[in-house]
Amino acid sequence: MRKTATLLATLFFTMTALAQVNDYREIKTPPLRKFSMPQPKRIQLANGMVIFLQEDHELPLIRGRALIRGGARDLPAAKAGMAGIYGSSWRTGGTEKQAGDQLDQFLESRAASVETGVDTESSSVSLNVLKGDFDAVFPIWLDLLRNPAFREDKIELAKTQARTGISRRNDEPGGIVGREAGKLGYGPDSPYARQSEYATIASITRQDLLDFHKRTVHPNNIILSFIGDFDSAKLEQKLRDTFSSWQRGPQMAKPDANVKPAKAGVYFIAKDDVTQANIAMVHAGTERNNPDYPALVVMNEIFSGGFSGRLMQSLRSQKGLTYGVGGGVGAPWDYPGLFRLQMATKSETTLEAIAALRGEVQRLVNDPVTAAELSLAKESILNAYVFTMDTRDKALGQRVLLEFYGFPADYFEKYPGLIEKVTAADVQRVAKKYVHPDALAVLVVGKQSAFEKPLSTLGPVTPIDITIPAPPAPPAK
Amino acid sequence: MTAVRKAAIPVLLLMLAATSIGAQDLASFEERTHTRVLDNGLTVIILERHDAPVFSYATVVNAGSAQEVPGITGLAHMFEHMAFKGSDRVGTKDWNAERAALAKVEEAYAAYTRAKSAVTPDAAHVELLRKNWQDAIAEADKHVANDEFSQIIDRSGGVGMNAFTASDMTAYFFSMPSNRFELWAFMESERFRHPVQRQFYKERDVVFEERRMRIESSPFGRLSEQFLAAAFIAHPYGFSGVGWPSDLHSFSATDADVFFRKYYVPANMVLAIVGDVNPAEAWPVIEKYFGRLPKAPAPEALRVVEPPQIGERTVTLREQSQPIYMEGYHRPASTHPDSAVYDVLAMLLSSGRTSRLYKTLVRDQKIAAVAAGFNGNPGEKYPNLFTFYAVPTPGHTPDEMAAAIRAELEKIKAEEVTAEELQSVKTRVKAGLIRQLTGNSGLALQLAIYQTLQGDWRELFREVERIDAVTAADVKRVANATFMDNNRTVAKLENAPKGAAK
Numbered sequence: 004m005r006k007t008a009t010l011l012a013t014l015f016f017t018m019t020a021l022a023q024v025n026d027y028r029e030i031k032t033p034p035l036r037k038f039s040m041p042q043p044k045r046i047q048l049a050n051g052m053v054i055f056l057q058e059d060h061e062l063p064l065i066r067g068r069a070l071i072r073g074g075a076r077d078l079p080a081a082k083a084g085m086a087g088i089y090g091s092s093w094r095t096g097g098t099e100k101q102a103g104d105q106l107d108q109f110l111e112s113r114a115a116s117v118e119t120g121v122d123t124e125s126s127s128v129s130l131n132v133l134k135g136d137f138d139a140v141f142p143i144w145l146d147l148l149r150n151p152a153f154r155e156d157k158i159e160l161a162k163t164q165a166r167t168g169i170s171r172r173n174d175e176p177g178g179i180v181g182r183e184a185g186k187l188g189y190g191p192d193s194p195y196a197r198q199s200e201y202a203t204i205a206s207i208t209r210q211d212l213l214d215f216h217k218r219t220v221h222p223n224n225i226i227l228s229f230i231g232d233f234d235s236a237k238l239e240q241k242l243r244d245t246f247s248s249w250q251r252g253p254q255m256a257k258p259d260a261n262v263k264p265a266k267a268g269v270y271f272i273a274k275d276d277v278t279q280a281n282i283a284m285v286h287a288g289t290e291r292n293n294p295d296y297p298a299l300v301v302m303n304e305i306f307s308g309g310f311s312g313r314l315m316q317s318l319r320s321q322k323g324l325t326y327g328v329g330g331g332v333g334a335p336w337d338y339p340g341l342f343r344l345q346m347a348t349k350s351e352t353t354l355e356a357i358a359a360l361r362g363e364v365q366r367l368v369n370d371p372v373t374a375a376e377l378s379l380a381k382e383s384i385l386n387a388y389v390f391t392m393d394t395r396d397k398a399l400g401q402r403v404l405l406e407f408y409g410f411p412a413d414y415f416e417k418y419p420g421l422i423e424k425v426t427a428a429d430v431q432r433v434a435k436k437y438v439h440p441d442a443l444a445v446l447v448v449g450k451q452s453a454f455e456k457p458l459s460t461l462g463p464v465t466p467i468d469i470t471i472p473a474p475p476a477p478p479a480k
Numbered sequence: 481m482t483a484v485r486k487a488a489i490p491v492l493l494l495m496l497a498a499t500s501i502g503a504q505d506l507a508s509f510e511e512r513t514h515t516r517v518l519d520n521g522l523t524v525i526i527l528e529r530h531d532a533p534v535f536s537y538a539t540v541v542n543a544g545s546a547q548e549v550p551g552i553t554g555l556a557h558m559f560e561h562m563a564f565k566g567s568d569r570v571g572t573k574d575w576n577a578e579r580a581a582l583a584k585v586e587e588a589y590a591a592y593t594r595a596k597s598a599v600t601p602d603a604a605h606v607e608l609l610r611k612n613w614q615d616a617i618a619e620a621d622k623h624v625a626n627d628e629f630s631q632i633i634d635r636s637g638g639v640g641m642n643a644f645t646a647s648d649m650t651a652y653f654f655s656m657p658s659n660r661f662e663l664w665a666f667m668e669s670e671r672f673r674h675p676v677q678r679q680f681y682k683e684r685d686v687v688f689e690e691r692r693m694r695i696e697s698s699p700f701g702r703l704s705e706q707f708l709a710a711a712f713i714a715h716p717y718g719f720s721g722v723g724w725p726s727d728l729h730s731f732s733a734t735d736a737d738v739f740f741r742k743y744y745v746p747a748n749m750v751l752a753i754v755g756d757v758n759p760a761e762a763w764p765v766i767e768k769y770f771g772r773l774p775k776a777p778a779p780e781a782l783r784v785v786e787p788p789q790i791g792e793r794t795v796t797l798r799e800q801s802q803p804i805y806m807e808g809y810h811r812p813a814s815t816h817p818d819s820a821v822y823d824v825l826a827m828l829l830s831s832g833r834t835s836r837l838y839k840t841l842v843r844d845q846k847i848a849a850v851a852a853g854f855n856g857n858p859g860e861k862y863p864n865l866f867t868f869y870a871v872p873t874p875g876h877t878p879d880e881m882a883a884a885i886r887a888e889l890e891k892i893k894a895e896e897v898t899a900e901e902l903q904s905v906k907t908r909v910k911a912g913l914i915r916q917l918t919g920n921s922g923l924a925l926q927l928a929i930y931q932t933l934q935g936d937w938r939e940l941f942r943e944v945e946r947i948d949a950v951t952a953a954d955v956k957r958v959a960n961a962t963f964m965d966n967n968r969t970v971a972k973l974e975n976a977p978k979g980a981a982k
Binding site for chain 1: 531532533534564569570621626627630631632634635636637638639641655657658659660662663666667670679681682683684685686687688689690692693696697698699700756769799800801802832833834842843846849871872873874900903904907908910911912914915917918919
């Protein structure tokens with residue numbers, strides 16, 4: 004009797020499990036398992052240096068990074084391109100003790116890397132080693148952080164690379180439209196839209212690089228972070244012993260963003276060796292530290308979030324006009340972003356695509372979003388939120404980010420609550436406040452003779468000359 | 481019944497005895513990896529990783545653009561796009577009505593195509609049929625629930641949803657919160673159970689835009705396409721992966737269905753899942769949903785083999801843009817015993833700042849901004865190309881690149897590499913494997929790719945052993961057998977100032 008009951012129960016269970024599901028809505032979603040990603044330990048030294056340590060014992064690796072305030076935006080306009088020369092010759096130029104080539108040999112034979120780089124707002128010196136090599140590589144990382152040599156031969160190598168980049172910058176249309184849209188949006192004098200030239204590269208000296216290093220590399224300008232297979236207590240002691248006696252230096256100040264967007268209108272760059280027009284639309288955006296940010300995130304998601312957003316649905320899926328279209332209101336952490344859209348379409352549908360894209364912008368401002376759109380956007384953001392903290396590495400990265408930009412440490416915990424509160428009215432309000440169809444600079448890069456109609460049918464067209472200025476004459480000996 | 485395959489040999493332990501790098505850590509990967517072949521032939525790999533309630537997956541289909549023939553080039557990639565359009569249950573407002581409407585689209589398209597390709601086409605009639613076809617499309621579109629597949633995944637918290645088509649394979653992937661596992665299993669199996677070619681001709685336009693972007697409007701894209709077309713005279717590796725324009729303008733939804741039915745059979749597919757998944761709970765769900773895919777024989781192997789190259793070939797593009805140089809040499813498939821030697825050669829020549837091409841062309845002579853060589857162009861399942869490329873610095877020419885690369889190749893053919901160089905490569909390969917194991921998404925794709933191309937995901941780890949066994953004599957021997965004039969194809973893009981080109 005009991006046996007039969009069990010058998011029946013098993014049969015029933017099996018049948019339930021195997022029952023056909025014909026509609027995804029029939030599938031039940033259990034609540035997401037609660038979890039808490041281990042947070043890194045934060046240490047602040049008396050000299051202002053902040054250190055984050057995150058143990059991760061899954062693999063025998065250790066990675067570390069010194070993130071230093073001060074980057075490309077803090078360099079003079081006349082030396083545009085210096086960030087790249089600095090970031091590259093910092094590593095290849097070696098230290099006072101060892102040439103870069105010697106470092107290459109030492110590090111690569113251990114499958115280790117120590118690298119330097121420069122971003123808009125920061126520079127960095129990182130290391131990535133198998134745990135057994137940590138003690139051998141740490142002194143190199145430290146020496147490079149504090150005593151780089153910027154040897155002349157490697158500055159010349161970096162300059163050659165930079166000149167190569169300049170000479171090729173008009174070859175790929177996607178590169179042209181991205182660069183020139185940035186210049187239109189920020190204006191030519193903004194530190195966020197600078198362009199290097201042969202002359203600016205030629206003017207960069209070794210002393211410039213040493214000076215920038217001296218200006219930025221101070222303990223109170225540095226956030227250190229380490230992740231991997233180490234014992235935090237021991238590493239903390241090692242870092243305290245290494246850095247505690249280092250004296251403070253001057254604080255970095257943020258430069259003026261100097262945003263002067265181009266006038267609304269149509270801008271054109273001629274490029275004949277293409278079958279597509281690359282199109283961008285741009286005007287000023289905002290900053291992250293803006294109470295409207297959560298509503299803008301939801302608006303961007305509705306407008307251009309992945310394949311479900313309006314832009315991809317309309318211009319790609321329904322009209323077949325483009326492979327990729329995207330953009331939205333940009334809000335960087337501590338400087339003004341741009342409202343920016345970009346797409347490419349065949350030359351013969353250029354004006355059709357511009358009209359369709361403009362139509363979507365207009366619709367965003369004019370029409371309220373539907374309840375279905377709002378719920379899709381919010382659920383997409385909230386349900387995917389787990390991916391912002393699903394690894395120890397990401398947990399560490401977030402803390403470093405918040406520290407760097409001076410945001411509260413619980414910012415990411417509170418963020419989902421802010422998204423939940425966003426209403427359709429909020430989206431409508433921020434769309435009207437931050438999206439201005441009449442202020443858009445529309446940039447087109449392509450072969451106008453193949454367009455279905457001349458661009459002038461849209462109004463006056465401002466041509467942009469992207470001819471690369473010739474290199475300066477070599478200095479007299 | 482389900483066949484359960486358990487590892488007979490703890491491969492990772494064996495491998496790690498030779499490397500002495502964190503043996504226990506890596507061995508745990510094998511303990512956490514479970515493999516099954518479903519009744520319908522689908523191979524499924526699950527690797528448990530419970531750090532966070534998320535998982536990533538990759539579905540790899542053992543078919544890519546190398547399965548195409550003239551007239552349907554680009555179709556593998558086209559189908560990949562269509563796999564986001566849903567099924568008879570996802571993406572439709574009324575399947576019965578839509579099915580009938582789609583059938584009419586195909587009839588109208590066939591009639592239009594026939595009329596268009598007549599010896600003496602009747603222009604007015606062709607235009608009428610074209611309009612009929614467009615009208616039929618508009619009718620079918622009325623039944624479409626636009627992008628429903630993507631929206632369901634997005635709404636459920638899916639991230640990184642994408643796919644790619646390569647010469648050797650087609651892969652689909654994204655990541656999901658682990659409480660959506662069953663929904664994911666439904667959706668992923670659904671699109672391969674009964675895909676529907678809805679909005680096919682709009683999507684064909686999208687794919688053509690992709691061709692314009694990647695190939696036609698990009699100097700590097702144009703050169704690469706010409707390079708492969710010149711290097712292969714028989715094998716489909718020479719076809720444009722995104723498709724030749726004629727084919728992109730003509731293949732039909734019916735063609736895509738035929739391709740799907742032939743190649744997307746469970747026995748020709750591998751599914752790998754990495755993350756917060758409990759196998760005991762996951763297997764019944766996998767069986768329930770992926771078991772729905774109908775069993776069918778795996779497609780027969782490709783017959784054509786690229787014949788030995790008997791003379792050097794050169795393609796020269798003269799364009800407005802700055803020069804680029806490429807040269808390639810035929811080499812055997814990745815299953816060949818010398819494959820590891822080629823991997824070592826590629827690393828010696830171009831991995832890192834200690835590599836020979838970097839040191840000579842980039843660092844010391846400063847004639848190139850980039851100079852490197854790599855295997856597996858455009859794939860590795862079949863004999864393929866060891867390809868070198870160089871980007872000249874201002875004032876330098878493709879011919880200088882050729883001379884400098886050849887000088888390095890002659891050196892590696894004449895003298896054995898040093899023990900130090902070889903050891904450095906081997907150390908980096910081992911470390912590279914460990915670094916590859918971070919991240920669910922990348923690992924899922926790697927496991928599925930190795931299972932597909934090599935027949936066992938463990939080959940990902942065995943490869944390190946094979947590279948460890950390579951000797952300096954092997955490197956010299958293989959370099960001499962490969963880097964020969966008659967085995968070479970050159971593609972160069974030369975700068976011809978505007979107006980100078982004819």
